[in-house]
């Protein structure tokens with residue numbers, strides 16, 4: 638098996654970044670991306686793409702921190718290159734504010750972002766309803782720009798991309814040696830994962846170019862994230878809701894909450910509403926699996942379930958998935974591998 642054929646299912650930030658890491662770590666692989674939807678129609682297109690980790694209760698903190706650091710380091714280098722604007726990657730400074738002092742004054746990622754410090758009294762005066770705050774600089778991936786940049790990188794390395802809905806991973810058995818499942822919330826149907834559930838999020842993308850700093854309520858519900866062209870205003874977290882239609886009452890509520898944090902947003906223009914389903918789980922499913930049917934084996938690597946923090950850790954989890962693909966290749970090429978294992 639000199640040029641293993643790898644199919645990556647899914648073209649959100651996880652599928653595209655995983656495909657890229659596979660190409661980078663295994664240049665002899667032939668990689669194909671198969672996806673039901675591409676940008677601008679994925680959950681990843683709805684996200685603000687801020688690098689602020691969400692905590693996965695089922696994953697050790699040092700692992701999450703490692704994923705975040707790898708992602709930060711990778712994107713920081715892009716932000717310091719001439720590629721930055723095309724890739725949609727930029728630094729953004731701002732404030733996370735709390736109505737009362739949080740239990741954890743130093744989140745686990747505080748030394749992975751830049752310049753993390755408590756807010757000064759002068760800064761806190763901007764937020765009369767808040768008592769405590771943290772200032773830091775982080776990175777933001779503007780989607781769809783970042784997704785389009787990843788697609789372009791993939792095409793340049795010869796990766797094929799096809800629009801296709803996969804109903805069963807076994808459909809791919811005859812054409813590919815290894816299947817990488819990056820189907821996001823679609824994995825619930827695709828592999829019948831009952832631990833995966835949607836957390837609906839509605840956001841507004843508005844034109845307010847004077848807003849340069851991010852503002853986030855520490856409860857994670859209300860946030861203002863300025864991007865290259867638009868400011869994302871959020872948000873909602875509705876567990877088990879599958880509805881993709883915007884709710885007008887929610888739109889007004891989000892707008893009012895954000896205006897109370899940043900009153901100048903009353904002047905924002907061209908308000909667009911977006912909804913996405915976060916692929917949520919206790920922990921990211923990042924593992925190898927050998928499926929077997931009537932004595933035939935199918936090598937699978939799963940990389941899904943990134944919930945509210947896919948952008949924040951995507952490069953770290955993509956690297957790990959690529960490492961697992963490397964293990965599958967070793968198994969294929971091993972002395973006792975037989976035809977398919």
Ligand code: FAD
Pocket residue numbers: 646647648649650651652671672673674675679680681682683684685686687688689801802803804819820821822823824827837838839840871872912913914915916941942943944945946947948949950
């Ligand atoms: P998706 O982007 O949903 O991609 C899944 C892909 O798989 C799609 O291309 C889909 O078409 C394809 N697919 C699914 N099933 C099949 C099938 N059967 N056959 C073929 N293809 C299939 N994260 C952050 O880190 N920072 C943020 O600021 C942030 N903000 C967010 C704001 C909102 C409102 C929401 C909803 C999410 C936010 N997130 C944020 C979370 C982030 O969006 C997700 O973690 C991330 O997009 C998940 O990426 P994914 O590639 O796994 O999923």
